[in-house]
Amino acid sequence: MAKATSPDANAQSNEPALPIEPTLPNEPTLPEKPARPDRPTSFDIAYRAGVSQSTVSRALRDSPLVNKATRDRVQAIAKELNYKVDKVASNLRSQSTRTIALLLCEDPTSDDSMINPFFMSMLSSITRATARQGYDLLVSFQQLSEDWHADYEDTHRADGIILLGYGDYVSARPKLEKLKQAQARFMLWGPLIKDLPGHSIGCDNHLGGYVAGTHLLDSGRQQLAFLGDASQHCPEFRQRYLGYTDAITQRQLTFNPRLQYDAENTEMSGFDACLQLIDSGEPFDALMAASDLIAIGAIKAMQQRGLRVPEDVAVVGFDGIPSSAYVNPPLTTVMQDTQAAGDLLVDNLFKQFHGEPLTTTLLEPKLVVRESSGGTPDSSPQ
Amino acid sequence: MAKATSPDANAQSNEPALPIEPTLPNEPTLPEKPARPDRPTSFDIAYRAGVSQSTVSRALRDSPLVNKATRDRVQAIAKELNYKVDKVASNLRSQSTRTIALLLCEDPTSDDSMINPFFMSMLSSITRATARQGYDLLVSFQQLSEDWHADYEDTHRADGIILLGYGDYVSARPKLEKLKQAQARFMLWGPLIKDLPGHSIGCDNHLGGYVAGTHLLDSGRQQLAFLGDASQHCPEFRQRYLGYTDAITQRQLTFNPRLQYDAENTEMSGFDACLQLIDSGEPFDALMAASDLIAIGAIKAMQQRGLRVPEDVAVVGFDGIPSSAYVNPPLTTVMQDTQAAGDLLVDNLFKQFHGEPLTTTLLEPKLVVRESSGGTPDSSPQ
DNA sequence: CTGAAAGCGCTTACAG
DNA sequence: CTGAAAGCGCTTACAG
Numbered sequence: 001m002a003k004a005t006s007p008d009a010n011a012q013s014n015e016p017a018l019p020i021e022p023t024l025p026n027e028p029t030l031p032e033k034p035a036r037p038d039r040p041t042s043f044d045i046a047y048r049a050g051v052s053q054s055t056v057s058r059a060l061r062d063s064p065l066v067n068k069a070t071r072d073r074v075q076a077i078a079k080e081l082n083y084k085v086d087k088v089a090s091n092l093r094s095q096s097t098r099t100i101a102l103l104l105c106e107d108p109t110s111d112d113s114m115i116n117p118f119f120m121s122m123l124s125s126i127t128r129a130t131a132r133q134g135y136d137l138l139v140s141f142q143q144l145s146e147d148w149h150a151d152y153e154d155t156h157r158a159d160g161i162i163l164l165g166y167g168d169y170v171s172a173r174p175k176l177e178k179l180k181q182a183q184a185r186f187m188l189w190g191p192l193i194k195d196l197p198g199h200s201i202g203c204d205n206h207l208g209g210y211v212a213g214t215h216l217l218d219s220g221r222q223q224l225a226f227l228g229d230a231s232q233h234c235p236e237f238r239q240r241y242l243g244y245t246d247a248i249t250q251r252q253l254t255f256n257p258r259l260q261y262d263a264e265n266t267e268m269s270g271f272d273a274c275l276q277l278i279d280s281g282e283p284f285d286a287l288m289a290a291s292d293l294i295a296i297g298a299i300k301a302m303q304q305r306g307l308r309v310p311e312d313v314a315v316v317g318f319d320g321i322p323s324s325a326y327v328n329p330p331l332t333t334v335m336q337d338t339q340a341a342g343d344l345l346v347d348n349l350f351k352q353f354h355g356e357p358l359t360t361t362l363l364e365p366k367l368v369v370r371e372s373s374g375g376t377p378d379s380s381p382q
Numbered sequence: 383m384a385k386a387t388s389p390d391a392n393a394q395s396n397e398p399a400l401p402i403e404p405t406l407p408n409e410p411t412l413p414e415k416p417a418r419p420d421r422p423t424s425f426d427i428a429y430r431a432g433v434s435q436s437t438v439s440r441a442l443r444d445s446p447l448v449n450k451a452t453r454d455r456v457q458a459i460a461k462e463l464n465y466k467v468d469k470v471a472s473n474l475r476s477q478s479t480r481t482i483a484l485l486l487c488e489d490p491t492s493d494d495s496m497i498n499p500f501f502m503s504m505l506s507s508i509t510r511a512t513a514r515q516g517y518d519l520l521v522s523f524q525q526l527s528e529d530w531h532a533d534y535e536d537t538h539r540a541d542g543i544i545l546l547g548y549g550d551y552v553s554a555r556p557k558l559e560k561l562k563q564a565q566a567r568f569m570l571w572g573p574l575i576k577d578l579p580g581h582s583i584g585c586d587n588h589l590g591g592y593v594a595g596t597h598l599l600d601s602g603r604q605q606l607a608f609l610g611d612a613s614q615h616c617p618e619f620r621q622r623y624l625g626y627t628d629a630i631t632q633r634q635l636t637f638n639p640r641l642q643y644d645a646e647n648t649e650m651s652g653f654d655a656c657l658q659l660i661d662s663g664e665p666f667d668a669l670m671a672a673s674d675l676i677a678i679g680a681i682k683a684m685q686q687r688g689l690r691v692p693e694d695v696a697v698v699g700f701d702g703i704p705s706s707a708y709v710n711p712p713l714t715t716v717m718q719d720t721q722a723a724g725d726l727l728v729d730n731l732f733k734q735f736h737g738e739p740l741t742t743t744l745l746e747p748k749l750v751v752r753e754s755s756g757g758t759p760d761s762s763p764q
Numbered sequence: 765c766t767g768a769a770a771g772c773g774c775t776t777a778c779a780g
Numbered sequence: 781c782t783g784a785a786a787g788c789g790c791t792t793a794c795a796g
Contacts, residue, residue, distance in 0.1 A: 137521050
């Protein structure tokens with residue numbers, strides 16, 4: 001509609017631009033969709049301003065090529081008509097989307113109603129970092145089993161992808177290969193595995209495990225247990241485990257492998273694993289869980305079996321999820337810096353866009369001592 | 383590049399389509415951006431399949447207009463070349479984005495590092511509902527102070543908007559007016575306020591408050607306190623408050639207004655408000671907090687002042703955030719059905735797209751009894 | 765059932 | 781400093 005008047009506007013450009021309403025009265029109303037007012041186009045602005053559409057485009061992008069007076073006039077008219085550049089059109093033309101896709105992979109086994117709280121913090125910080133760059137963020141929850149491949153990039157919906165929660169890199173690898181092969185720009189949150197396709201930002205899990213182990217040993221504990229899958233399938237858990245046992249070995253002590261039970265990153269799994277551990281009869285006076293969720297489940301299991309935390313067993317978790325401060329007793333944990341993580345993921349994605357070299361630092365986790373490991377109540381937040 | 387071969391393809395369509403590599407060797411590599419392989423276009427597929435580009439477009443959309451044999455061939459070739467329809471181009475042409483924008487408004491006073499956990503559940507369910515419809519979800523965190531207006535729709539980035547956390551509808555109203563005026567399609571999560579622009583999905587907060595009050599009275603409590611801003615500025619809190627006091631009034635009792643203190647939806651605010659309440663000296667043996675976060679803060683305040691929960695004071699929260707099950711003691715709460723909420727928000731947005739009448743039901747909240755109000759430990763989720 | 769053509773609303777060389 | 785024109789990669793009448 002509005003469009004139709006534009007050619008006329010150019011034809012009679014000798015005439016001064018009059019503020020004629022560019023919408024026609026005989027607008028066809030679709031029965032299916034409710035009527036929407038016609039979005040004004042850059043041609044409408046051009047007509048009103050008495051300049052060419054190209055000039056409108058330049059003026060709105062603050063191009064120095066355009067005369068200041070012209071620019072101001074165009075911008076004023078655009079504002080008056082509440083005109084906004086159509087992102088879809090400008091994206092098509094300029095071949096960029098100014099959008100990042102965040103793919104959150106949920107473990108199919110986890111509770112459907114609840115996202116891993118750790119990822120929530122990441123989401124929050126990624127959203128902020130993305131917005132700071134003037135980019136939009138597309139969020140999608142995926143199952144590892146789904147065939148997402150490079151979909152977001154292939155379909156040109158995003159300039160780059162951030163992958164979260166692809167913890168089991170054995171099964172994700174072929175998909176990552178495919179992404180890499182398509183020269184998609186993506187960043188991975190997770191462990192730094194050699195010859196893993198793509199770039200990762202991750203936490204120094206080994207250090208985190210080491211710090212946790214050292215803390216427990218410093219507290220006088222001797223029989224240290226570990227809950228969490230330490231296999232190659234969970235490289236992050238494995239690194240935590242290795243750091244933990246290194247702390248033990250360094251003191252000339254030996255980690256008792258019968259004090260390790262596999263667990264997935266859920267409370268339920270931690271609960272079950274801990275029951276197994278307790279019921280095995282093997283004595284232990286300290287426990288590191290590979291995640292806070294596992295730790296929370298484990299504490300419940302101990303309480304159910306009449307073990308006191310921290311008197312009988314000192315417990316340390318990993319992640320620093322918000323709940324960790326609220327459980328009973330408040331959980332000592334190895335806190336990950338999700339703020340820095342989100343920033344780095346986004347920054348490095350932009351570096352890929354600009355062909356700059358990436359900074360793949362390991363983030364240093366921080367031990368937060370609370371009551372579950374015998375810390376003073378004061379050290380809990382608030 | 384690939385594009386260049388397409389006209390030829392049509393010109394020599396008498397010749398059988400040969401699988402000639404459509405990319406030329408003298409590709410110019412930009413120094414700025416890293417080289418990306420040319421995305422194949424529908425013309426490339428057309429060339430290979432020996433059909434017109436229109437036919438490719440139809441075949442890929444499973445149009446019944448196209449011969450099955452042709453369709454299969456085209457689809458096979460598209461798959462082989464890993465061709466995906468360019469969303470940006472198709473969106474521009476078809477004038478739809480197949481994208482929904484979720485605008486989360488954060489209270490500027492709240493802790494920067496942590497999103498309200500209640501909204502996280504909503505986000506999760508909205509993401510799922512959106513994906514079920516084959517739509518993408520754009521997520522943005524906003525400050526109420528920001529001038530977002532109808533930006534997402536104006537710039538044609540989304541077909542519709544879902545607004546979360548615009549709790550203070552007094553200050554948000556002008557912006558909602560503007561959205562409505564622009565005939566933007568949007569849904570609001572929140573209270574059903576009369577003549578509020580747009581459509582809302584909300585929880586029956588009055589009922590929730592009533593149920594909480596009734597529960598406390600049934601437990602034999604007599605002096606019921608309330609923590610939360612009950613002014614017009616917080617219509618949701620206000621409704622909860624009104625339901626709560628109605629439960630009291632209905633028993634021929636009177637709510638003591640000196641047992642109400644304002645609090646925002648943060649733990650800190652609940653902590654402060656509860657200290658004030660305690661220090662006022664006015665006796666109380668039960669407390670409803672307008673949210674779980676407030677309740678959690680309040681419990682900490684009581685513990686700090688030596689009040690036992692639930693022995694001295696029975697506490698009920700509102701929302702049913704994950705942490706509510708973990709605090710000490712586990713918190714009795716009025717749980718909101720975020721699953722249904724997300725579904726309804728998305729469904730009603732789609733109804734707007736199709737001009738269908740909306741279903742604006744109030745969602746019924748559910749009381750979950752845990753230890754903080756004297757419930758048995760068993761009723762807390764395992 | 766298929767193809768040639770128009771056009772979605774911009775950005776950006778190219779030519780003054 | 782400005783404008784006319786091309787074209788991003790599709791979808792969809794329109795005409796066989």
